[in-house]
Amino acid sequence: MWTRSMGRSITLVVGAAVALGSGVPALAAGQRIEKHFPVNGRPVVVIQNVANGRIEVKSSKSPEVVVVAYETSSKVGFEMEQAGDRVDVTASIVDASAQPIDLETSLQLTVPEETELQLKTENGLIYVEQVMGDMTLESIAGDIHLKEVSGYIIVKTTGGSLVCTQCAGKLDFNSVGGGAQILQPALTNVNLRTTTGNILFDGDFIRTGLYSMKSGKGLVEVRFSGSDSFDLKAQTATGTVDNQAAAFLKPDSHGTVGGRLGSKFKGLFGTFGAGLAKVELSTYSGTIRILRRD
Amino acid sequence: MQCRDVEVVLEQEGLAPLPEAARAHLARCPHCQDYIADLETIVSAAHELPAEVEPPSRIWIALRAQLEREGLIKEPVTARAESASWWDGFAEFFRSRALATVTVGALLAAAAVLELHQPPEPRSVALPLPPEVVATVKQLNEQEVDVRNMRLASTSPADLVLEQNLKEIDDFIADCERHLKEAPQDEVAREYLYNAYQQKAELLAAMLDRGRSVN
Numbered sequence: 219m220w221t222r223s224m225g226r227s228i229t230l231v232v233g234a235a236v237a238l239g240s241g242v243p244a245l246a247a248g249q250r251i252e253k254h255f256p257v258n259g260r261p262v263v264v265i266q267n268v269a270n271g272r273i274e275v276k277s278s279k280s281p282e283v284v285v286v287a288y289e290t291s292s293k294v295g296f297e298m299e300q301a302g303d304r305v306d307v308t309a310s311i312v313d314a315s316a317q318p319i320d321l322e323t324s325l326q327l328t329v330p331e332e333t334e335l336q337l338k339t340e341n342g343l344i345y346v347e348q349v350m351g352d353m354t355l356e357s358i359a360g361d362i363h364l365k366e367v368s369g370y371i372i373v374k375t376t377g378g379s380l381v382c383t384q385c386a387g388k389l390d391f392n393s394v395g396g397g398a399q400i401l402q403p404a405l406t407n408v409n410l411r412t413t414t415g416n417i418l419f420d421g422d423f424i425r426t427g428l429y430s431m432k433s434g435k436g437l438v439e440v441r442f443s444g445s446d447s448f449d450l451k452a453q454t455a456t457g458t459v460d461n462q463a464a465a466f467l468k469p470d471s472h473g474t475v476g477g478r479l480g481s482k483f484k485g486l487f488g489t490f491g492a493g494l495a496k497v498e499l500s501t502y503s504g505t506i507r508i509l510r511r512d
Numbered sequence: 513m514q515c516r517d518v519e520v521v522l523e524q525e526g527l528a529p530l531p532e533a534a535r536a537h538l539a540r541c542p543h544c545q546d547y548i549a550d551l552e553t554i555v556s557a558a559h560e561l562p563a564e565v566e567p568p569s570r571i572w573i574a575l576r577a578q579l580e581r582e583g584l585i586k587e588p589v590t591a592r593a594e595s596a597s598w599w600d601g602f603a604e605f606f607r608s609r610a611l612a613t614v615t616v617g618a619l620l621a622a623a624a625v626l627e628l629h630q631p632p633e634p635r636s637v638a639l640p641l642p643p644e645v646v647a648t649v650k651q652l653n654e655q656e657v658d659v660r661n662m663r664l665a666s667t668s669p670a671d672l673v674l675e676q677n678l679k680e681i682d683d684f685i686a687d688c689e690r691h692l693k694e695a696p697q698d699e700v701a702r703e704y705l706y707n708a709y710q711q712k713a714e715l716l717a718a719m720l721d722r723g724r725s726v727n
Binding site: 434 | 684
């Protein structure tokens with residue numbers, strides 16, 4: 219008798235321990251869970267969201283990472299783990315036969331202002347606001363919206379697009395079908411590359427900055443300001459260059475490159491102001507449009 | 513002679529009769545005596561180990577085949593070896609997504625560098641690409657067939673986007689290749705073409721990974 223009840227107790231304790239410790243989904247169907255992870259200094263937050271849903275990251279003054287997860291079915295499980303200042307959140311499909319609608323989940327994170335992010339999702343939107351720190355954001359079909367973020371920002375999508383508003387630091391964007399809109403930036407180094415998407419850069423070129431924007435088939439549009447200072451090189455294979463700022467662009471003042479490309483070069487060189495920043499625009503068969511905002 | 517000198521002599525000549533100077537040092541140095549004793553024990557123990565078993569011949573055949581596939585050795589005689597190249601191992605690389613993309617990237621970058629360093633010469637009507645890139649493209653196309661076969665049943669939104677983007681990349685590649693046949697010196701088109709190959713490799717690797725995790 220004693221042995222049987224003790225055995226049952228042990229079974230229960232072990233079962234509970236296994237359930238808590240082995241990454242069994244932290245959520246039941248249709249539930250909301252909120253977890254707080256106290257951190258010191260500059261945390262690193264890693265999210266692997268294989269499901270279909272939105273990831274939203276905002277900052278606060280509080281030295282903690284708060285994760286709020288929502289899910290609509292029990293076919294997706296969340297695992298959350300903290301190791302020092304690193305917080306890992308992983309959403310994984312529990313039932314391989316689940317339909318896309320069963321896989322809808324969303325994550326809301328509140329992090330310290332200075333936080334490094336590594337976010338990866340398939341379909342949902344990634345939204346990051348007012349976070350300072352290096353970040354790598356990957357998505358297959360989901361869009362990525364960034365607002366007032368700074369650091370070394372790496373964005374990689376297959377079909378998703380990027381909207382980056384008031385971003386600062388360095389930005390790398392690479393996509394097959396997604397476009398990129400860079401609005402009011404304070405970026406010193408920009409490298410945008412897409413095969414079929416469009417690119418819009420609407421903002422100032424910081425002096426000594428390097429800006430490279432390439433789209434295989436899409437539109438590459440740059441709207442610069444009157445106070446900018448940059449050297450411009452725009453080239454295309456079979457597309458067109460629509461220069462609506464020809465009146466403001468001088469012939470390339472540092473012109474050692476143009477002659478090397480020979481007579482088959484299709485595009486333009488120009489200098490605006492003292493030519494302090496370097497801007498390279500390119501498209502294979504799309505259109506390059508150059509505008510002055512003011 | 514010092515202890516350090518004795519060690520050097522032992523490294524170079526082993527335990528075989530030591531030179532006179534070493535023997536003289538050994539006679540008065542307990543440290544070196546212990547060191548020699550340890551070495552003798554090790555050598556003695558090694559002699560007691562069973563002789564190494566000769567591996568079966570199939571091991572050598574498999575090893576040779578693998579090394580040939582990886583291009584580490586080449587068979588100069590047979591016709592098969594002439595047509596084979598170290599690109600034959602390319603499909604194997606797709607088992608690792610990161611390695612696959614890095615490999616394609618490195619190969620294309622190397623090909624681009626080689627291409628830029630070659631003096632311009634009259635081109636034929638065939639696509640003006642280095643043979644390494646042509647081989648890579650062939651491997652990519654073969655891999656694409658496998659991936660498409662694997663993923664026929666999938667209907668998830670992410671998979672549909674991957675499929676759609678793969679088609680867009682294929683169309684883009686075809687467009688660039690057509691243009692390069694007409695204008696082989698167009699470096700802009702060439703750069704876009706190489707980037708498209710790289711993106712295709714990444715897409716296929718991603719699709720392969722997803723297919724494996726689902727199946």
